[in-house]
Amino acid sequence: MPATIVIGAQWGDEGKGRVADWLAAEADVVARYAGGDNAGHTVVVGDKIFKLHLVPSGILHDHVVCVLGNGMVVNPVNLLREMDQIAAMGVEVSPERFIISSRAHLITPAHVALDSASEKALGNQAIGTTLRGIGPAYMDKTGRKGIRAGQMLNVEEFADALHKMIEEANVTLSRQGGVTLDPKQVALDYIDAAERLRPYIKDTTVYLNTRLRDGARVLCEGAQGTLLDIDHGDYPFVTSSSPTSGGALTGLGIGPRYIDRVMGVAKCFSTRVGSGPMPTELHGELGNRLRGTGENHWDEFGTTTGRPRRCGWLDTVVLRYAAAVNGFTEMFLTKLDVLSGFDELKIAVAYHVDGVRYEYPPVTLAETERAEAEFITLPGWHEDISKVKDVKDLPDAARTYIQKVAELCDTPITTISVGPERDQLVYI
Numbered sequence: 001m002p003a004t005i006v007i008g009a010q011w012g013d014e015g016k017g018r019v020a021d022w023l024a025a026e027a028d029v030v031a032r033y034a035g036g037d038n039a040g041h042t043v044v045v046g047d048k049i050f051k052l053h054l055v056p057s058g059i060l061h062d063h064v065v066c067v068l069g070n071g072m073v074v075n076p077v078n079l080l081r082e083m084d085q086i087a088a089m090g091v092e093v094s095p096e097r098f099i100i101s102s103r104a105h106l107i108t109p110a111h112v113a114l115d116s117a118s119e120k121a122l123g124n125q126a127i128g129t130t131l132r133g134i135g136p137a138y139m140d141k142t143g144r145k146g147i148r149a150g151q152m153l154n155v156e157e158f159a160d161a162l163h164k165m166i167e168e169a170n171v172t173l174s175r176q177g178g179v180t181l182d183p184k185q186v187a188l189d190y191i192d193a194a195e196r197l198r199p200y201i202k203d204t205t206v207y208l209n210t211r212l213r214d215g216a217r218v219l220c221e222g223a224q225g226t227l228l229d230i231d232h233g234d235y236p237f238v239t240s241s242s243p244t245s246g247g248a249l250t251g252l253g254i255g256p257r258y259i260d261r262v263m264g265v266a267k268c269f270s271t272r273v274g275s276g277p278m279p280t281e282l283h284g285e286l287g288n289r290l291r292g293t294g295e296n297h298w299d300e301f302g303t304t305t306g307r308p309r310r311c312g313w314l315d316t317v318v319l320r321y322a323a324a325v326n327g328f329t330e331m332f333l334t335k336l337d338v339l340s341g342f343d344e345l346k347i348a349v350a351y352h353v354d355g356v357r358y359e360y361p362p363v364t365l366a367e368t369e370r371a372e373a374e375f376i377t378l379p380g381w382h383e384d385i386s387k388v389k390d391v392k393d394l395p396d397a398a399r400t401y402i403q404k405v406a407e408l409c410d411t412p413i414t415t416i417s418v419g420p421e422r423d424q425l426v427y428i
């Protein structure tokens, strides 16, 4: 395995963190390639629950070096808070184990304030962002006026760039009637953060290519999901980065020849936070049952925002599309245990829009919003499967469900999870 990419096949929150944590055991390097602290990964190790937003879950394996790639947008203050939290839980987060790309872009309070102002201005058309400043930071990047992590290495240059960015944002914020920022205070906070982060900032492109050339195994850890991709998702109800497999290459600066495994992670039902179409969404009792009450950390409430997730039946139109866009070599199906207790289970196999049947999402957002899902119905099962270790001990109905999904997506399902713990896995 020179390099494996782990990618969300739906709208994020598929359980990529636990899959990456599992694969990290056999990796030398784990690298995140897109997004920022809009992501939230929960990893359970014994009695410890780690909620990670920026730091790759590979950090929980002592032998792994973790990388934040050039494709990411990083809020330095939030990153330091997370590093401190992890360190307080006994995990080493030294510059030998954790590297930040000098080309990654920084999220500043200007971006956070602009994200809120833009959502407010959109009213009931709001995207439902995580309000972490992700969109405005990527806008500055593509507008060629962002600040890169490497600029933190030169205090004066960094302070000037910050000052300029905050003053520009203040013009927009005051025009929109929002609260403006104090450029001096921001500069003070960020210069402090820069002092601490300086030892971690390197050229990760050279680092990764050197390690790959020398035979290291690299795990490219995706955030968000395929349907949130800026190009391939339900635009404009998307994030502003490329969580798909192409994004792993540009977001890390590595070539396709190193990739030999592309693992799609799919939850065995659908969830989505924020606005946008979701043709299999369930309202009422069934949706509530899939969501859980919020008492458990694995219930369907956002790790980053705490928002209840929209829940629905599994949608293989979405998975088929994700398998194509990313070139999945296999899929990992998470949370099968949550489906125990249903008399029957539905899977969407196609959409119908204006009398036309679609096996892939239709061309326009308006059509997807009008889409009606065509379902097949499979028998459910009532057994508790959370302790199952061997595929032959799964109820017949659970095995049929897995086989059907693989068949509908034309992609092998190689592993499933039946609970949040590291060892609650079944190999198919």
Ligand code: IMP
Residues within 6 Å of the ligand: 011, 012, 013, 038, 039, 040, 127, 128, 129, 130, 131, 132, 133, 134, 135, 223, 224, 228, 237, 238, 239, 240, 273, 274, 275
């Ligand atoms: P942003 O990435 O904060 O700009 O949010 C854009 C859209 O992506 C919103 O619908 C968010 O709810 C969604 N989103 C962003 N990050 C995640 C994630 O990690 N999991 C699930 N949804 C996400």
